[in-house]
Amino acid sequence: MTINEKNYAYGASKSSIREIAAYGAARKAQIGAENVFDFSLGNPSIPSPDAVRESIERSLQLPPTQLHSYTPAAGLPFVREKLAASLCRRYGENTAAAGDLYLTCGAAASLSISFHAVVNPGDEVIVIAPYFPEYRVWIETAGATCVEVMADPETFQIDTEAVRAAVTPRTKAVVINSPNNPVGSVYSAQNLAALADVLHEREDALGTAIYLVADEPYREISYGVEVPWVPAIYDRTLVCYSYSKSLSLPGERIGWVLVPPTNPDHDRLVPAIAGAGRSLGFVCAPALFQRVIADCCDVPSDVDAYARNREALTRGLSELGYHYIEPQGAFYLWVKALEPDANAFFERAKSLELLPVPSDSFGCTGWVRIGYCVSYETIVNSMPAWKKLAESYK
Amino acid sequence: MTINEKNYAYGASKSSIREIAAYGAARKAQIGAENVFDFSLGNPSIPSPDAVRESIERSLQLPPTQLHSYTPAAGLPFVREKLAASLCRRYGENTAAAGDLYLTCGAAASLSISFHAVVNPGDEVIVIAPYFPEYRVWIETAGATCVEVMADPETFQIDTEAVRAAVTPRTKAVVINSPNNPVGSVYSAQNLAALADVLHEREDALGTAIYLVADEPYREISYGVEVPWVPAIYDRTLVCYSYSKSLSLPGERIGWVLVPPTNPDHDRLVPAIAGAGRSLGFVCAPALFQRVIADCCDVPSDVDAYARNREALTRGLSELGYHYIEPQGAFYLWVKALEPDANAFFERAKSLELLPVPSDSFGCTGWVRIGYCVSYETIVNSMPAWKKLAESYK
Structure with missing residues (x-):
């Protein structure tokens, strides 16, 4: 063993979240950014306060x-x-x-x-x-x-x-x-x-x-x-x-x-x-x-944009019959996959250009995480794809 | 063992360099900054380039x-x-x-x-x-x-x-x-x-x-x-x-x-x-x-100020008979203590308001480190004290 194998492995294995984000970026280049709905990352989308x-x-x-x-x-x-x-x-x-x-x-x-x-x-x-x-x-x-x-x-x-x-x-x-x-x-x-x-x-x-x-x-x-x-x-x-x-x-x-x-x-x-x-x-x-x-340290965080996204996302998915945990904080929605295998559900979502993160990445089966720290338009425009996804399970 | 004792010890023990610098700051407050010659730290004294x-x-x-x-x-x-x-x-x-x-x-x-x-x-x-x-x-x-x-x-x-x-x-x-x-x-x-x-x-x-x-x-x-x-x-x-x-x-x-x-x-x-x-x-x-x-990354470092300090310090200490290693780089002068015990030499220097770092801190006996990333005046004004220190060993 020449070098430290544990740290080699930590560096050689990719985070599954980052892999989805990398796929999203490549796919956007392929078919246009407006046609890919990437909900994978937790990168804040509102600018720092002035x-x-x-x-x-x-x-x-x-x-x-x-x-x-x-x-x-x-x-x-x-x-x-x-x-x-x-x-x-x-x-x-x-x-x-x-x-x-x-x-x-x-x-x-x-x-x-x-x-x-x-x-x-x-x-x-x-x-x-x-x-x-x-x-x-x-x-x-x-x-x-x-x-x-x-x-x-x-x-x-x-x-x-x-x-x-x-x-x-x-x-x-x-x-x-x-x-x-x-x-x-x-x-x-x-x-x-x-x-x-x-x-x-x-x-x-x-x-x-x-x-x-x-x-x-x-x-x-x-x-x-x-x-x-x-x-x-x-x-x-x-x-x-x-x-x-x-x-x-x-x-x-x-x-x-x-x-x-x-x-x-x-x-x-x-x-x-x-x-x-x-x-x-x-x-x-x-x-x-x-x-x-x-x-x-006392400048209030601008949560209005996230609140608006949250509202649009939960209302939209509710109407489509998705089950999710009512989000009280952060900028993630935890949605029940429409089949037991979250990875299979993710693959079907991906085929519709929707990119949430399957729950297995977080040590749990059967759900996906939707990061809604994205633009409002991404949420609104993704709804037809979420609809198709739900219908495909009927 | 409740917590990690090794990290507790790393946090509880003070770096001897930082201790000398803290003494220097306290001493300056006591007798005036111009009367203390603190050569302990390696904090750059020239400003970042524009x-x-x-x-x-x-x-x-x-x-x-x-x-x-x-x-x-x-x-x-x-x-x-x-x-x-x-x-x-x-x-x-x-x-x-x-x-x-x-x-x-x-x-x-x-x-x-x-x-x-x-x-x-x-x-x-x-x-x-x-x-x-x-x-x-x-x-x-x-x-x-x-x-x-x-x-x-x-x-x-x-x-x-x-x-x-x-x-x-x-x-x-x-x-x-x-x-x-x-x-x-x-x-x-x-x-x-x-x-x-x-x-x-x-x-x-x-x-x-x-x-x-x-x-x-x-x-x-x-x-x-x-x-x-x-x-x-x-x-x-x-x-x-x-x-x-x-x-x-x-x-x-x-x-x-x-x-x-x-x-x-x-x-x-x-x-x-x-x-x-x-x-x-x-x-x-x-x-x-x-x-x-x-x-x-291609902006040249402003070494002129350090070069000037180096010149004044080596010329001054040379004339006083100190032995040192000709400095070729960085902003430290490595000076032979005038007695085998560098800590004892340091204590005598300290009594004259000179604050180098004894070599024991660096895993070696018999020398002191003078950090010359200080103002030019500090170097020039310290010379009478270095003279007194040398004379005290004659």
Whole structure:
């Protein structure tokens, strides 16, 4: 074995989502962009708010040596102060102090760093399926085993009894993602409280500590439902955040990990997060965009365009008789395939130039994900194809 | 063991360089900035060229969804095309194609990713001491053992016979850094050719493959000496580059790994690099700064200010009788301590408000590193203190 075979495999295997997107791009070139309905990617379609450009322009007035220099590993102190103050305004006093925040190169870094901070080789980390497939990659790279627990098959809320059954003495963490990719569900306060009860009960019974890793890039994108603040419900929480979706900045890689002051292991987790960032090769989050998020952390996300798409998509598919989970957040619709095999359903959709993502990519059978972070026209114009698809099963 | 103790320790222990810099900042607040001569950090003191600001301003004219969106994991294709063309102009045809470059969040990411791409648990990676101390952290995090081989104690070129003696069947890579931090030396073509001979001889004798990881953030900062292109001398090379020093952008985290087309394992290394980036949580290099380096990769580094500092510092210390290694590149001067214990020498320097870094931080005894990426005035005004320090040993 000359090189690292595991990382070779991670690089040589393509993400099935990216493969569908690549097919979509090629097909558009072939038959015209307006004839292909590509719902595969989660790339925000609304532009960053003007405040982002204005913030960058303001920063360019600073001396370059100040603007572009190394920052402390956890981020510029004034930036962390501003973010912490914003969190306290939203979720209550004592939600966060500057020293509780560690700025990262986006949510992927936040999650990878969090896993490396808490797990030891042989530990287990529970994910709620369907789930973002990269979770498994980061969990396994941190040396732990990824344990899938299916969400409730009706509501796609967390099946807390299934979580209880999956916890072992080696369970170090549970990852939740709400608003959820791929389902679009938001876990209710009641559901999270039931999860907290289960985890506390298991911690007490097993004499272990179980961390809840809350992956929240879609927190600002919800449709009239409350997205509960997880650390207020469960004490051993780490919050992983990113501005990829809220400010439409996915390419700039900027986010954070919060170790809430109420986490009983706070004083050991803060250095463990910093140490994990250091050991993986993250030196600091990109300096210019640290300043951008300080300026823009209270700028409301423009969810109107997504809300309009959601409305058109759910109304249209409803009328055609499709069954889907009512989307409460994010920009994904989770639609029941019209046959048990989601891949076969996908192939038939594809033959009609419709490109959702089959649920097998997310660790679950029988559904597809429609990413509606596309143009409104794409949704409206896709309806005849969705109609044909439904009719083909009659 | 609740959390990851190794990463806790990496976060809880302070870098001795950062500790000296923190002391310097506190001391300046106490007695006035002009009275403290802080030579501890490697933060570039010359501003980024105007072309950087101009490039950012130009990019801000693009639609934000295009500018800030996810890029392919390896970077934007047109950016990699431009960087590859620039490398071919400098180092000859067939130096690099776009597909050989993987853009990263800076040199730390380049190195961490390279180690994770090639090593397996139990492997050994050789570093040439004195060396940048984070190498050990990244090598150990990738699961390998860090093996120190002292440079030639007179010239601080690579002691190739010592490397030969250190190679074992588990040696997976050798890291070199030229222009060198902390010494300021540049490895000659002759020295690198001798290293290549040793590594090839050992590969043949042991039936193994040994990678040369060339860490080159200081490539553009040299003083009238040629910095040889390593892949032209040794085939199994990976080049790790960053724009932190050449464009004074250390906080923006932008660099690359090159798998040269002449590397015999090229076709397996390219996916292994991508897979390592993926598995560690790097999604793509910051998008805006990908465009900046495409625009600025041929902008010459402004080394004049460093050259002037170098001249003043070496002339001044020469006259005072200090022994140092003639600096050929980077912005560090490697000065012999006036007593065997570099830490004791540092403490005496500190009492005179001089703050170099003792060599023990770099895996070597008896020297100090003076970072001369400071203002010219700091160098000139420090001379009386260096004089007092020398006199105190007479």
